[in-house]
Amino acid sequence: MSRALVVEDDPAVQAALxxxxxxxxHVAHAVGTAAAALxxxxxxxxxxxxxxLGLPDLDGVAALRMLRGVSNxxxxxxxxxxDEESVVRSLNAGADDYIVKPFSGTHLAARINALLRRSKSPSAQEDAEREDVVELGALRIDLGTRQVALDGEALELSRREFDLLAHLARQPGRVVGRRELFQAVWGRATTADDRTLDVHTSWLRRKLxxxxxxxxxxxxxxxxxxRLTAPG
Structure with a gap:
């Protein structure tokens, strides 16, 4: 049984969610402000x-950045x-997924279940892989400790950025399809207009x-x- 927090200032929408x-x-309760959510x-x-995103005390994207400072x-x-700008800003600020109102209960359930699957304990196969260290050129990826270093300097990656890099690192040199990456990192299939992967790839590249x-x-x-490969 999962514990869910709804952050929504509209009482009717809050109650419906x-x-x-x-x-x-799920065990669910709600708050109406960013401060209460934090x-x-x-x-x-x-x-x-x-x-x-439309909270009375703080913009939702700003609240999301602050939330990421205290919790994963x-x-x-x-x-x-x-709009695309709101989607991109939210993903850049640390959102794991994005859904636009109005949406059905079935759609909400699918998105939440996918996120919860990705946050659960790793499988036995992944447990075995946790001890692996992948080195590509000056890039070192420790799959067990979830630490990444480039030229000896530690990189600060978000959970999704690390999961994306780790999935590619487990099969260096291989071209990994978008559908496979979406399923491995976000636990769901992609749609033609979904830019979640593109945004996270852009941020990962910047840190590399x-x-x-x-x-x-x-x-x-x-x-x-x-495809993830060593330079040259």
């Missing part, structure tokens, strides 16, 4: 947060803002000190996916 989550078998997250014990709990942004136009480690295979 809590009702839907409880109907899905207090809840700091205490811990949450399995997922459903966050609206999976965050599903649930908002009426469906490269760009899509001049890649060193992370190479795009247009129309297919991505």
């Amino acid at each position: 809590v009702h839907a989550l409880r109907g899905l078998g 207090r809840e997250a700091a205490v811990g014990g949450l399995d997922i947060v459903v966050l609206d 709990v999976p965050v599903l942004v649930a908002t009426a803002r469906g 000190g490269e760009t899509a136009a001049a890649p060193r480690y992370l190479h795009t295979v247009r129309g297919v996916g991505y």
Whole structure:
């Protein structure tokens, strides 16, 4: 049984989301401000947060950045803002997924279940892989401790950025398709207009000190996916 927090200032929407989550078998409660959400997250014990962007005391994206400072709990942004800029800003700020209102209970359940699957304990196969260390050129990826270093300097990666890099690192040189990456990192299938992977890849490249136009480690295979290799 998972513990969910709804961060929503509209009482009707708040009640509907809590009702839907409880109907899905989660223990759910709600708060109406970013400040209250941050207090809840700091205490811990949450399995997922459903966050609206239109909060009365703080912009939702700013709240998300602050939330990431105190917790790694999976965050599903649930908002009426469906424009590309809002999606990209939310993902860059640390959101794990994004859903646009209105949405069905079935759609909400699928997104939440996918996030919860990714946050659960690793499988036996992944346990075996946790002890592996992958080295590509000056890039060192410790799959067990989830630490990454480049030229001896530690890189600060988000949970999704590390999961993306680790999945590619387990099969260096192989072109890994977008569908496989979405399933491995986000636990769900992709859609044609879903830019979640592109945003996280862009941020990962920035931390690796490269760009899509001049890649060193992370190479795009247009129309297919991505490949991780050592420079040269």
